[in-house]
Amino acid sequence: MMAQVRTLEDRLVAEKTAGSDAPSELIALAHRARDRDTEATRSLLREIAPAVRRTCKGVLGAEHADLEDTIQESLVAFVQALPSYRFDGDITHYAVRIAFRATLHTKKRSLRWRDRFRLTGTIEDTTDYASSSPSEEAMLTQRRKALERVLGKLPREQAEALTLRIMLDFSMNEIASICDVPLNTVKTRLRLGKDALRRHMERDAVLRAALGGNT
Amino acid sequence: MMPVDTHPEDILDRIISDTASADDVRQFEEHASRCQACAAHRTLRPTARGALEPSLEDKMRNERAVSHAMNALQGGARRRSPPSVWMLAAAAVLVAGIAGAGYWGRFHAPPRSEQVGNSAPAGAAKKPDPQPTNPPDTAPEQPTEAVDLSPTPDKAKARALPSPETRETAAQVFADANELRRTGKDSLAMVTYRKVERLFPGSPEAEQSYATLGSLMMEHGSPQEALGQFDHYVERGGPLLVDVLAGKAGALQRLGRTAEERRTWETLLERFPKSVHATRAKTRLAELH
Numbered sequence: 001m002m003a004q005v006r007t008l009e010d011r012l013v014a015e016k017t018a019g020s021d022a023p024s025e026l027i028a029l030a031h032r033a034r035d036r037d038t039e040a041t042r043s044l045l046r047e048i049a050p051a052v053r054r055t056c057k058g059v060l061g062a063e064h065a066d067l068e069d070t071i072q073e074s075l076v077a078f079v080q081a082l083p084s085y086r087f088d089g090d091i092t093h094y095a096v097r098i099a100f101r102a103t104l105h106t107k108k109r110s111l112r113w114r115d116r117f118r119l120t121g122t123i124e125d126t127t128d129y130a131s132s133s134p135s136e137e138a139m140l141t142q143r144r145k146a147l148e149r150v151l152g153k154l155p156r157e158q159a160e161a162l163t164l165r166i167m168l169d170f171s172m173n174e175i176a177s178i179c180d181v182p183l184n185t186v187k188t189r190l191r192l193g194k195d196a197l198r199r200h201m202e203r204d205a206v207l208r209a210a211l212g213g214n215t
Numbered sequence: 216m217m218p219v220d221t222h223p224e225d226i227l228d229r230i231i232s233d234t235a236s237a238d239d240v241r242q243f244e245e246h247a248s249r250c251q252a253c254a255a256h257r258t259l260r261p262t263a264r265g266a267l268e269p270s271l272e273d274k275m276r277n278e279r280a281v282s283h284a285m286n287a288l289q290g291g292a293r294r295r296s297p298p299s300v301w302m303l304a305a306a307a308v309l310v311a312g313i314a315g316a317g318y319w320g321r322f323h324a325p326p327r328s329e330q331v332g333n334s335a336p337a338g339a340a341k342k343p344d345p346q347p348t349n350p351p352d353t354a355p356e357q358p359t360e361a362v363d364l365s366p367t368p369d370k371a372k373a374r375a376l377p378s379p380e381t382r383e384t385a386a387q388v389f390a391d392a393n394e395l396r397r398t399g400k401d402s403l404a405m406v407t408y409r410k411v412e413r414l415f416p417g418s419p420e421a422e423q424s425y426a427t428l429g430s431l432m433m434e435h436g437s438p439q440e441a442l443g444q445f446d447h448y449v450e451r452g453g454p455l456l457v458d459v460l461a462g463k464a465g466a467l468q469r470l471g472r473t474a475e476e477r478r479t480w481e482t483l484l485e486r487f488p489k490s491v492h493a494t495r496a497k498t499r500l501a502e503l504h
Binding site: 042045049054057058061068071075076079080143144147165166168169170171172173190191194197202208211212214 | 221
């Protein structure tokens with residue numbers, strides 16, 4: 001019972017925190033966009049596009065071939081999902097949630113194509129930890145791949161929470177708002193996810209080196 | 216004493232929001248020295264954070280993405296209209312003349328809607344359109360129609376918009392200029408940005424060029440010329456307005472035009488109170504008072 005009360009409180013806090021930052025102009029635009037006002041839709045998309053790009057770029061990487069397509073798909077999906085928006089949370093987080101889903105969809109699609117054309121080896125083999133690159137983006141790509149390799153072994157919810165936390169640098173309240181779950185759920189997912197990540201890193205020295213763990 | 220298996224996520228939250236105390240940081244570092252997962256988080260975070268920072272090009276790309284998304288949404292609305300009826304209506308317009316066109320337009324032509332395609336059922340709406348949208352580097356299929364769907368179109372602006380073919384070329388020259396800038400050939404880049412402004416006035420690329428060229432001129436110690444570029448951009452407005460206002464204020468500062476500089480910082484703060492330039496604006500205004 002106490003746990004339920006705490007969960008509800010946390011959720012209210014999360015929603016309040018998330019909602020308080022949402023500018024009223026954005027909400028007004030969202031209302032008009034939902035009523036199919038073209039100019040309002042365009043203005044709303046301009047406002048949320050940076051957050052959508054940030055999400056897609058954070059998950060896919062700046063060099064991903066499908067980055068721009070995914071951003072456009074996310075924007076379209078966001079407008080199409082406006083009738084489902086309940087106006088009780090941050091609309092930017094709502095857009096991020098949709099972009100995050102679209103981005104994961106793109107990743108799965110990329111992996112399917114890669115699987116189709118790969119003759120030998122495994123997905124893990126494509127991560128070349130040993131190769132060094134002077135470019136920060138290349139280094140980040142390597143680390144992202146290493147992290148994805150571990151996250152692929154975790155339950156989806158934990159993997160998503162860790163991606164939002166580590167790759168997109170969101171706070172716990174923001175993750176709660178984006179995932180539309182209570183704050184305590186986010187805490188649990190992060191704790192379990194990090195426990196699993198730690199176990200994997202403790203067992204695997206190569207992974208530890210790739211992710212910049214303690215030597 | 217913090218047990219090793221409790222990840223200090225609350226402290227990380229404060230680190231993320233830049234409100235962590237020295238003690239917070241010390242506690243986190245102590246934990247990270249014993250926890251591989253948090254050590255990895257510590258290593259990955261700055262790199263990931265840096266990669267998430269928006270660039271000038273990102274703002275331009277966002278504009279393009281919004282434009283393509285709007286086209287896709289409008290295209291979706293058109294797809295719902297039966298094509299055969301569309302074709303029949305068009306044929307009738309040709310054969311029967313204006314009167315016939317009026318009749319078919321009223322009863323059969325697809326609605327020239329001012330609405331975007333968000334009429335999908337709520338339950339089915341959450342999935343992104345599985346069909347890929349236009350590639351980012353190509354012109355939209357119906358750019359002019361898409362632009363004109365505004366309920367209160369700015370006719371003069373619409374007339375000034377270049378044709379799709381021209382826009383493609385503007386994008387190409389603009390990309391060349393960006394590439395020159397990226398490779399450190401600033402003088403050539405400046406010439407090329409000027410070319411975009413001269414050959415494609417009114418295009419999004421030309422508008423962006425005023426912002427970028429202004430910044431380059433500032434870097435090369437030409438605040439007077441930079442000011443001209445920034446003023447042009449400010450007059451028209453655009454997605455880079457906040458950055459351009461900051462650039463303009465910087466140019467005025469170098470020129471010693473204090474009163475105008477103060478007004479520019481005040482405008483920036485008034486219009487963009489939460490921008491990344493807000494702190495600098497406040498600091499500078501305090502110095503000027």
